[in-house]
Amino acid sequence: MGKEFSNIPREVPRVETRFRKIVTALPHPDSLPTLEKLRQFEPQSMRGQPPLVWARAEDIFVYDNYGNQWLDWSSGVLVTNAGHGAREVRQAIIDQVDQCLLHNYVFPSAERAELAEALVKVAPGELNKVFLLTTGSEATECAIKLSRAHGLKIGGQKKIGIVGYERGFHGRTMGAQQAGGMAGQKSWIVNLDPAIVHAPFPDGFWEKNTGFETFLAAIAQAGLKPEEIAGVLMETYQGVGPDFAPISYVKDLAAWCKQHNVILIFDEVQAGFGRTGKFWAFEHYGVVPDLICCGKGISSSLPLSAVIGRAAIMDQFPPGPMTSTHTGNPVCCVAALASLKKIIRDDLAGNAARLEPLLLDGLEQIHQKHPREVGHFSARGLVGGMQMVQAGKPDHDLAHAIIEKCFHKGLLFFSPVGAWGQTVKIAPPLTITREAMLEGLSVLSEAVDECLA
Numbered sequence: 001m002g003k004e005f006s007n008i009p010r011e012v013p014r015v016e017t018r019f020r021k022i023v024t025a026l027p028h029p030d031s032l033p034t035l036e037k038l039r040q041f042e043p044q045s046m047r048g049q050p051p052l053v054w055a056r057a058e059d060i061f062v063y064d065n066y067g068n069q070w071l072d073w074s075s076g077v078l079v080t081n082a083g084h085g086a087r088e089v090r091q092a093i094i095d096q097v098d099q100c101l102l103h104n105y106v107f108p109s110a111e112r113a114e115l116a117e118a119l120v121k122v123a124p125g126e127l128n129k130v131f132l133l134t135t136g137s138e139a140t141e142c143a144i145k146l147s148r149a150h151g152l153k154i155g156g157q158k159k160i161g162i163v164g165y166e167r168g169f170h171g172r173t174m175g176a177q178q179a180g181g182m183a184g185q186k187s188w189i190v191n192l193d194p195a196i197v198h199a200p201f202p203d204g205f206w207e208k209n210t211g212f213e214t215f216l217a218a219i220a221q222a223g224l225k226p227e228e229i230a231g232v233l234m235e236t237y238q239g240v241g242p243d244f245a246p247i248s249y250v251k252d253l254a255a256w257c258k259q260h261n262v263i264l265i266f267d268e269v270q271a272g273f274g275r276t277g278k279f280w281a282f283e284h285y286g287v288v289p290d291l292i293c294c295g296k297g298i299s300s301s302l303p304l305s306a307v308i309g310r311a312a313i314m315d316q317f318p319p320g321p322m323t324s325t326h327t328g329n330p331v332c333c334v335a336a337l338a339s340l341k342k343i344i345r346d347d348l349a350g351n352a353a354r355l356e357p358l359l360l361d362g363l364e365q366i367h368q369k370h371p372r373e374v375g376h377f378s379a380r381g382l383v384g385g386m387q388m389v390q391a392g393k394p395d396h397d398l399a400h401a402i403i404e405k406c407f408h409k410g411l412l413f414f415s416p417v418g419a420w421g422q423t424v425k426i427a428p429p430l431t432i433t434r435e436a437m438l439e440g441l442s443v444l445s446e447a448v449d450e451c452l453a
């Protein structure tokens with residue numbers, strides 16, 4: 001998985017619509033020094049995205065310095081739920097900078113207090129404590145730590161098992177990557193923790209059996225008894241698809257966790273803050289987890305993440321051992337508060353829900369034209385995806401080619417995702433309109449046709 005897009009300027013057809021404007025070769029020749037500098041001074045792993053040097057991003061658009069405008073279906077990477085550079089978010093940041101409080105470590109601040117309270121208010125009633133961090137990986141690491149500490153306390157030295165999911169993703173740090181289920185991405189760890197095990201994710205496509213018995217079979221096969229399990233970490237929807245588990249599966253899982261005193265953690269890092277048409281994606285299942293991991297869309301901008309949970313789990317450590325240098329940075333906190341207010345005031349989750357049928361219909365039409373190559377498609381709210389296949393096997397090259405074609409047409413996606421890099425993922429800012437969605441879908445459809453012609 002993961003290859004570079006071409007950095008060689010190419011003449012592409014001119015595009016000028018209400019939402020897109022492509023008027024130069026791509027990448028623009030004048031952007032090559034920046035692209036080259038990045039190649040020279042950054043590791044190769046940073047080279048995966050289409051070669052567009054972002055100069056400005058506002059609402060649903062990304063601009064370069066050369067007159068080109070993309071309709072954005074990336075939200076960065078599912079971050080800018082309230083739109084890129086939302087006016088309220090920018091103003092909150094400016095006011096905070098002008099107040100001259102840019103950092104305060106874990107010393108108290110009004111900004112952190114206000115955000116913690118606001119996050120508790122949008123969480124289910126029993127989840128009443130918030131720990132602020134910086135990245136999604138830190139949030140999932142912290143949830144693993146809290147689960148294990150809790151397991152040790154109630155079940156002794158053996159209750160440390162963590163169950164993640166095959167093909168799952170929770171970040172790239174050691175614990176988060178082990179809890180994730182992308183074998184190729186964690187080969188560097190070598191001595192994997194035998195107490196971190198994986199169950200099949202019941203997506204109904206790669207895993208045909210979607211019953212909860214697959215979970216029980218997986219832990220039994222891993223040699224773990226329920227009393228040895230501290231936590232289950234599940235992406236509320238698995239990002240690769242996006243794929244939801246059946247409601248009955250998740251209800252069974254929640255009941256099983258309760259029965260065996262196992263912490264149920266939903267990783268909402270990409271699913272939360274309105275993305276799926278509900279504020280939290282777990283609302284689709286009708287269950288409440290013990291811990292929620294948040295990130296990305298929490299601020300629609302600056303780096304911030306959070307773990308939200310029950311006080312009994314969150315309060316396990318005395319003052320000191322669960323903190324971080326940038327815990328609740330005040331500038332990030334005001335950005336998150338402004339973004340949260342906008343998501344709620346403008347009912348952006350509702351907008352996502354209302355546009356879901358349009359997105360599903362567009363994907364269905366592409367699938368009907370190319371049933372062999374679009375192996376699987378799905379959408380919920382404003383997150384969607386098409387998994388490209390060839391003879392039933394994941395087809396990274398095709399997904400990559402479609403994204404490159406769209407880039408040339410003024411529709412922006414991040415590079416393909418998924419365990420095999422087979423998914424073209426759709427994630428516009430939640431402020432997008434019906435007209436812009438329709439135009440994006442027709443561009444995507446055209447790009448798929450051209451790639452398969």
Ligand SMILES: Cc1ncc(COP(=O)(O)O)c(C=O)c1O
Nearest residue numbers: 135136137169170171267269270
């Ligand atoms: C579901 C999920 N969890 C965790 C992470 C890790 O977040 P970060 O990249 O901010 O560390 C991601 C990032 O893509 C994610 O999608």
